[in-house]
Amino acid sequence: MQQLGRYELLAELGRGAMGVVYKARDPKIDRLVALKVLVPAAGLDPSQEQQRRDRFQREARAAGRLTHPNIVTIHDVGEDQGRAFLVMEFIEGESLEQILRQRRTLPPDQVVSIGEQVALALDHAHSHGIVHRDVKPANILLTRDGAIKVSDFGIARFTEDEAAQTGHIPGTPSYMSPEQVAGLPVDGRSDIFALGAVLYELLTGERAFPGETLNTILYRIVHEDPSPLRRLSPALPANLEACLQKAMAKNPGDRHARASEMAQDLHAAAAGVFPHATAETATITIARPRWAAASRWMRVPRWLWLATGSAAALGIGVVLALWLHSPQAPLEAPPPRAPQLAPAARDQEAAGETARQKIAEEEAPPRFPATGPNQDRAGETAEMVRIPAGTFIMGDTHGDGEDDERPAGRLTLPAFWIDRTEVTNAQFSRFVQTGGYRPQGEWQEAAAGKDPHPVVYVTWQDALAYCRRAGMRLPTEAEWEYAARGVDGRKYPWGDQWDDGRARFSGNRGNQTTAPVGSYPMGASPFGVLDMAGNVWEWMSSLYRSYAYNPTDGRENLNAHGRRVVRGGSWLLNPWDLRAAHRDWAEPDYRSPYIGFRCAKS
Numbered sequence: 001m002q003q004l005g006r007y008e009l010l011a012e013l014g015r016g017a018m019g020v021v022y023k024a025r026d027p028k029i030d031r032l033v034a035l036k037v038l039v040p041a042a043g044l045d046p047s048q049e050q051q052r053r054d055r056f057q058r059e060a061r062a063a064g065r066l067t068h069p070n071i072v073t074i075h076d077v078g079e080d081q082g083r084a085f086l087v088m089e090f091i092e093g094e095s096l097e098q099i100l101r102q103r104r105t106l107p108p109d110q111v112v113s114i115g116e117q118v119a120l121a122l123d124h125a126h127s128h129g130i131v132h133r134d135v136k137p138a139n140i141l142l143t144r145d146g147a148i149k150v151s152d153f154g155i156a157r158f159t160e161d162e163a164a165q166t167g168h169i170p171g172t173p174s175y176m177s178p179e180q181v182a183g184l185p186v187d188g189r190s191d192i193f194a195l196g197a198v199l200y201e202l203l204t205g206e207r208a209f210p211g212e213t214l215n216t217i218l219y220r221i222v223h224e225d226p227s228p229l230r231r232l233s234p235a236l237p238a239n240l241e242a243c244l245q246k247a248m249a250k251n252p253g254d255r256h257a258r259a260s261e262m263a264q265d266l267h268a269a270a271a272g273v274f275p276h277a278t279a280e281t282a283t284i285t286i287a288r289p290r291w292a293a294a295s296r297w298m299r300v301p302r303w304l305w306l307a308t309g310s311a312a313a314l315g316i317g318v319v320l321a322l323w324l325h326s327p328q329a330p331l332e333a334p335p336p337r338a339p340q341l342a343p344a345a346r347d348q349e350a351a352g353e354t355a356r357q358k359i360a361e362e363e364a365p366p367r368f369p370a371t372g373p374n375q376d377r378a379g380e381t382a383e384m385v386r387i388p389a390g391t392f393i394m395g396d397t398h399g400d401g402e403d404d405e406r407p408a409g410r411l412t413l414p415a416f417w418i419d420r421t422e423v424t425n426a427q428f429s430r431f432v433q434t435g436g437y438r439p440q441g442e443w444q445e446a447a448a449g450k451d452p453h454p455v456v457y458v459t460w461q462d463a464l465a466y467c468r469r470a471g472m473r474l475p476t477e478a479e480w481e482y483a484a485r486g487v488d489g490r491k492y493p494w495g496d497q498w499d500d501g502r503a504r505f506s507g508n509r510g511n512q513t514t515a516p517v518g519s520y521p522m523g524a525s526p527f528g529v530l531d532m533a534g535n536v537w538e539w540m541s542s543l544y545r546s547y548a549y550n551p552t553d554g555r556e557n558l559n560a561h562g563r564r565v566v567r568g569g570s571w572l573l574n575p576w577d578l579r580a581a582h583r584d585w586a587e588p589d590y591r592s593p594y595i596g597f598r599c600a601k602s
Contacts, residue, residue, distance in 0.1 A: 004022075004024075004035065004037065004078075004080050004081075004083065004085055005078045005080045005085065006026065006027065006028060007024040007025065007026055007027075007033065007035055007085075007087065008024060008025045008027060009022045009023075009024050009035065010022065010023045010024055010025055010032075011023045013034065020036075020037050020039065021034060021035070021036050021037075022034070022035045022036075022037070023035075023090065024087070026075075026087070028500070028507075029500060029507045029508070031090075031507070032090040033075060033087050033088065033089065033090050034087070034088045034089070034090045034091075035085055035086070035087050035088075036085060036086040036088070037083055037084075037085045038052075038053060038056050038083065038084040038085065038086075039083075053079060053082075053084035056084050056086075057077045057078075057079070057084055057086075060074060060077045060086045061074075061077055061576070063125075063130060063153040064076075064077065064574065064576070064577075065128060065577065065584070066124060066125055066128060066130065066153055067570070067572045067573055067594070068120070068121050068124040068125075069147065070117045070118065070120060070121035070124075070147070070148050070149055070150055071121045071124065071125065071149065071150050071153060072088055072089055072091065072141070072149050072150065072151040072152075072153075073088065073089040073506070073572075074086065074087070074088050074089075074574075075087045075088060075089060075506070075574055076574065076576075091141060091143055091149060092143065092144050093141050093142050093143040093144050093149075094141070094142055095137060095138050095139070095140065095141050095142075096114070096137035096138070096140045096141075096142065096198070096202065097136070097137040097138040099137075099142065100137055100201070100202070100205075104205035105202065105203060105204065105205040105233075106202050106203070108203060108236060108240070108270075109270060111199055111202045111203050112199075112240070112266050112267075112269060112270040113148075113270075114140070114148055114199070114202065115195065115199045115262075115263070115266045116263045116266050116267055116270075117147075117148040118135070118140055118148060118150055118195055118198075119192075119195060119259040119260065119262045119263035119266065120259070120260065120263050121148075121149075121150045122135070122150070122188065122191045122192070122195065122259040123188075123258055123259035123260040123263065125153055125188075126187075126188035126191070126258065126259060130153055131186055131187060131188055131190060131191055132150070132152070132153055132191045132194075133180070133186065133190065133191070134152065134172055134175070134194075135150070135175060135191050135194035135195050135198060136172045136174070136175045136194065136198060137198055137201070137202075138172075139151045139152050140198065173214055173217045173218060173221075174197065174207050174208075174209055174210075174217055175194040175197045175198060176190075176194070176218075176221060177189070177190040177193035177194065177221070177252070178193075178221055178222045178250050179252060181218050181221050181222055182222070187252070188258065188259060189252040189255045189256070189257075190252070191259065192247050192255050192256050192259055192262055193247060193248055193249075193252075193255060195247060195259070195262065196208070196244045196246075196247030196248040196262075197209065197226075197248060199244060199247075200226060200229065200244055200248070203229065203233055203236065203240075204229065204232040204233055206227070206232060208226040208248060209221045209224070209226065222250070225245075225248075225250075226248065228241065229241040229244055229245075237269060239265075239268065239269045240266075240269040240270075243262065243265040243266055243269055246262075246265070247262055377427055377430070377431065377469075377470045380424075380426055380427040380430045380431075382419055382423070382427060382470075382599070383419070383420045383421075384417040384418060384419055384420065384599075384601070385417065385418055385419075385420050385483075385527055385528050385529050386415065386416075386417050386527075387413075387415060387416050387417070387418055387479070387482065387483050387527050387529075388415050388527075389412070389413060389414050389415045390412070390413065390482070390487050391410060391411065391412040391413075391487065392410070392411060392413075392481075392482050392485065392486065392487045392489070393408050393409070393410050393411075393489050394408060394409055394410075394411050394478055394481050394482070394547075394549055394581070395407065395408030395409060395547055395548075395549075395581055396408055396581050397489040397491075397581065398491050398496070398579075398581075400576070400579075401579065401581055401582065402582070402583075404546060404547065404583060405547065405581050405582065405583060406547060407547055407548055408547075408581075409547065409548040409549060411478055411482070411549065413478060413479060413482055414602070416475075416479055416600055416601065416602050417600060417601045417602075418475055418479065418480075418483050418529060418598060418599070418600045419529075419598035419599050419600070420518070420528065420529055420530055421454075421517035421518050421530050421531050421598065422454035422455075422517050422531055422535065422536060422538060422596045422597065422598045423454065423455055423463075423466060423596060423597055423598055423599065424451060424452055424453060424454060424455060424517055425446075425447035425450050425451050425452070425453055425454070425455045426451035426452065427455070428443070428447070428455040428458065428466060429444070429447060429451075431466050431469060431470075435469050437462075437465055437466075437469070439458060439459070439462045440591075441457045441458075441459075441591040442457050442591075443455060443456065443457035443458055443462075443591070446593060450514070450516075452516035452517060453514045453515070453516055453517065454514055454517055454531070454535055454536045454596035455596050455597075456514065456536055456592065456593045456594065456595060456596050457591045457592065457593060458539075458591065458595070458596065458597065459588060459589050459590060459591055460474075460539050460564045460586070460588035460589070460590075461588060461589065463539045463596075463597035464539075464541075464558070466597075466599070467597075467599040467600075470599060471601070472599035472600060472601045473541060473599065473600055473601060473602075474539055474540060474541040474597060474599065474600065475540060475541065475598070475599075475600035476540060476541050476542050476551065476556055476600075477540040477541075477542040477549070477565045477567055477583065478542075478549055478551065479600055480532075480538070480540060480567045480568075481567070481580055481581065483525060483527055483529050483532070484525050484529065484532040484533075484567075484568070484580040485525065485526070485580035485581070486525065486526030486527065487526075488526070490526075490580065491579055491580065491581075492523075492533055492575075492578065492579065492580060493523055493524065493525035493526075493529070493532045493533055493580060494522065494523050494524065494525075498575040499522075499523075501520070501522065501523075502520050502522050502523030502533070503520055503523045503531075503533040503534035503535070503578060504519065504520065504531075504534040504535040504571045505533075505534040505569070505571060505573060505574065505575065505578055506571070506572055506573055506574050507574070507575075509571050509572070512571075513571055513572075513593065514535055514536060514571050515535055515571070517530065517531055517535070518530050518531065519531075519535075520534075531568075532567075532568055532580065533568060533569060533578040533579075533580070534568070534569050534570065534571060534573070534578050535568075535570065535571055535596075536568070536570050536571065536594055536595060536596035537566040537567065537568055537569060537570050537584070537586075537592075537594050537595045537596070538566060538567050538568045538595070538596055538597050538598055539564060539565075539566060539586075539595060539596075539597040540564060540565040540566065540567055541556055541558060541564075542555050542556060542564065542565045543555040543556075543557070543560055543562045543563065543564060543565070544562065544563040544564060544565050544583075544585035562588075563585040563586065563587055563588075564585060564586060564587075564588050565583055565584070565585055566583075566584050566585060566586050566595055567582070567583060567584075569582065570594035570595075571594070572594060
């Protein structure tokens with residue numbers, strides 16, 4: 001069997017000018033994946049080709065930071081025998097391009113639901129500084145579970161770089177924005193334009209900017225407006241037409257400022273207006289997002305899914321249509337319903353979980369420095385660990401981090417205390433019940449039946465209020481990193497080598513989301529602090545600012561406005577994201593199923 005890195009190549013799914021896509025298996029965790037292999041470009045010397053591979057991996061790694069229910073997940077990037085590759089989740093389903101071939105239009109309620117979900121995915125990516133650049137039906141997938149997934153983030157940027165070197169226009173002409181046609185810099189509003197063109201086609205069966213030649217299409221994009229939506233489909237409401245007109249405005253400043261605003265417009269257009277598709281007209285079933293908020297951020301959401309209709313089973317090769325056929329770092333939504341496993345897979349997963357628990361029971365975790373007495377926080381206990389004063393190197397010490405982890409610097413911190421585990425649902429619930437604090441959002445719904453799990457859907461302000469009520473504070477990101485990696489600069493809390501059994505992450509969560517706090521005792525930090533890799537991101541007191549870290553530069557000002565740091569990664573992420581030096585951010589009012597917190601005190 002052919003192999004690339006540790007991945008076993010099972011079948012070829014597609015082939016294009018840039019490379020080959022395979023259905024593959026990750027034997028380490030017995031998971032099917034889709035693996036893209038970048039083929040060498042003609043005319044490049046070895047050093048240029050290596051630069052090209054490095055750029056491909058940088059773009060893929062940046063896209064891999066996106067974790068959202070409506071974005072195809074990137075699991076890994078690598079290089080083997082001079083071949084760069086990208087590993088993505090394997091999806092069975094169809095692209096909207098395939099669905100349109102079977103049915104010329106889709107019912108309005110389904111189109112609006114698709115538009116909402118894609119817009120939320122785009123908003124999430126844009127908040128991370130990633131613009132898709134090639135939103136089109138081929139890159140919007142409907143899974144067997146009825147979820148909408150957007151593919152090829154990062155790859156679109158890479159192919160744009162490639163095209164710029166050859167003088168070709170990147171993107172797919174029919175969905176390009178005017179500024180993209182003109183070769184001008186693009187931002188998230190270019191993706192909004194493309195999404196408007198996609199939804200127009202789904203509703204009418206006609207391209208927004210038709211033409212038999214490339215020049216005709218590009219001329220119309222720059223100079224002509226699409227035929228009025230209701231001239232082609234009179235039954236559609238005026239506010240939906242206005243929404244798409246705004247999305248496809250020639251001037252980016254006249255469009256929605258953010259994709260989440262477009263999602264809100266679509267939601268408002270759909271409210272109480274569209275009848276559900278009948279059995280005779282429906283070809284697919286798509287879940288509508290629950291709108292608790294269209295907020296900003298990273299790898300975050302609450303999810304939504306129903307069943308798909310007669311979708312043909314295809315692998316992630318569908319996901320890769322752009323890559324094969326084109327010359328390319330906060331949100332709420334209900335947690336995604338994980339795919340149902342086959343009985344054999346369920347048995348295997350259960351056996352693995354049983355084995356992990358047995359190991360945890362048999363291998364008692366090592367003894368660590370003294371912990372504080374269990375605190376009574378409104379009737380719920382919380383154990384704290386004393387972190388002794390010490391000096392450590394903060395930032396990327398292994399050469400594989402992001403730019404915002406550099407330059408690494410040596411810091412000396414005084415002793416402090418930090419919670420051994422993240423604050424639980426039970427602890428936060430008691431705080432709300434007895435403290436008169438009334439957080440907004442869906443934290444209580446997410447907490448139902450999960451008392452020992454970390455609390456999620458809490459804002460930075462919620463976390464700060466809890467800690468203050470307990471006589472504590474949020475940790476600084478310097479304190480958190482020191483507590484996570486100790487003085488020896490280790491990559492993960494337990495050492496430099498990844499171990500699946502030491503953290504809750506994408507590879508072992510199965511059909512679950514978070515794990516009860518303390519479920520991975522062998523993943524303890526040098527000081528005995530638990531769950532500092534995976535499970536949930538954690539709010540820091542610190543403003544998100546560049547390194548070198550300086551605690552006196554205003555980043556620890558709790559009254560300052562700005563994005564706050566989150567640390568530790570979450571249950572939906574991969575090992576690279578769970579490094580002790582890894583950092584990300586969220587707006588202080590952001591709520592997410594991926595973010596919780598723990599307290600500290602001096």
